[in-house]
Amino acid sequence: xxxxxxxxxMTATEGAIVQINCTYQTSGFNGLFWxxxxxxxxxxxxxxxxxxxxxxxxxxxSFLSRSKxxxxxxxxxxxxxxxxSYLCAVMDSNYQLIWGAGxxxxxxx
Amino acid sequence: GAVVSQHPSWxxxxxxxxxxxxxxxxxxxxxxxxxxxxxxxxSLMLMATSNEGSKATYEQxxxxxxxxxxxxxxxxxxxxxxxxxxxxxxxxxxxxxTGSYExxxxxxxxxxxx
Numbered sequence: 386x387x388x389x390x391x392x393x394x395m396t397a398t399e400g401a402i403v404q405i406n407c408t409y410q411t412s413g414f415n416g417l418f419w420x421x422x423x424x425x426x427x428x429x430x431x432x433x434x435x436x437x438x439x440x441x442x443x444x445x446x447s448f449l450s451r452s453k454x455x456x457x458x459x460x461x462x463x464x465x466x467x468x469x470s471y472l473c474a475v476m477d478s479n480y481q482l483i484w485g486a487g488x489x490x491x492x493x494x
Numbered sequence: 495g496a497v498v499s500q501h502p503s504w505x506x507x508x509x510x511x512x513x514x515x516x517x518x519x520x521x522x523x524x525x526x527x528x529x530x531x532x533x534x535x536x537s538l539m540l541m542a543t544s545n546e547g548s549k550a551t552y553e554q555x556x557x558x559x560x561x562x563x564x565x566x567x568x569x570x571x572x573x574x575x576x577x578x579x580x581x582x583x584x585x586x587x588x589x590x591x592t593g594s595y596e597x598x599x600x601x602x603x604x605x606x607x608x
Contacts, residue, residue, distance in 0.1 A: 416595050427587050427599040428538070435595070472537060482528075482597065486537040 387411045389485035391473050396491045397463055405458045405471050405488045413478020419447050419458045420472040422487065428472055431458070460490075468492045496522045498590050500600035507578055508608055515573045515603045517588030523568035524590035528597065529561075532585040544571050578607045 388410045397403040409417070416435040420428035434440055434449035434456060446459040460467055473485040497520040507513050517527055526545050530538040542563050544550040550563035562574040575582055583606050589597040 427602040
C-alpha cells in the first residue's frame with residue numbers, strides 16, 4: 386500500500402530553526418510536495434522536489450532523497466505566523482497526490 | 495499565480511437537503527479537477543477526480559450517487575452533496591490541475607448539516 390509518514394506535532398521557538406521530516410512509500414514517484422495549511426483554510430503550495438537534493442526558497446528549504454524515500458522541510462528564522470500544519474504529499478505514477486496526515490507546528494515566543 | 499475559487503465559502507443546511515459547491519479556475523483552463531474532504535485534525539482525503547466532459551472517478555468508499563460531480567467545462571466543476579446528513583459536515587476543497595506538476599487549491603467550503 387501507499388503510505389506517507391510525518392510527525393503529528395512539533396514545537397519550536399520564534400527565531401529558531403525547525404526540520405519536519407517525511408518518509409514515503411508509494412506506487413511510482415512523480416515528485417514530492419510540501420504545503421502549508423492554516424486552520425480553516427485550504428493548503429498553500431510551498432515547494433516541489435522531483436530530483437534529489439536541496440531546494441531553497443527564502444526561509445524555507447526542502448530536501449529529497451528518492452533512494453531513501455525521505456524528505457524534509459526546513460524552516461529558518463521562525464515567525465509566529467509560521468504556526469500551521471505542514472502537509473507532505475507525493476504524486477504517484479497515476480499523477481495523483483498521496484497526502485500525509487500533516488504536522489502541526491506550534492511556535493512559541 | 496493561478497487562482498481557483500469556490501462558492502459558497504460556507505453553508506449550513508438541514509438534514510435531507512442537497513447542497514451544490516462550485517469550483518472555478520479563474521485565469522486558466524484545468525484539465526482535471528480534484529475534490530477533497532477534510533475532517534477536523536485530519537489530512538485531505540481525495541474523494542474524486544474529475545475530467546472535463548467525462549464521468550468522475552471516485553475513490554473507494556465514496557458514494558457516487560451521493561456526491562454528484564459535474565465537470566461541464568475546463569473552468570468549472572460542481573460537487574453536489576445529495577440528501578446531506580450531519581456526518582457529511584466537513585471542509586470540502588477542490589483543486590485544479592493543468593497537467594504540470596502543481597495543483598491549485600480553492601479556498602474550501604465548510605459544510606455544516608444540522
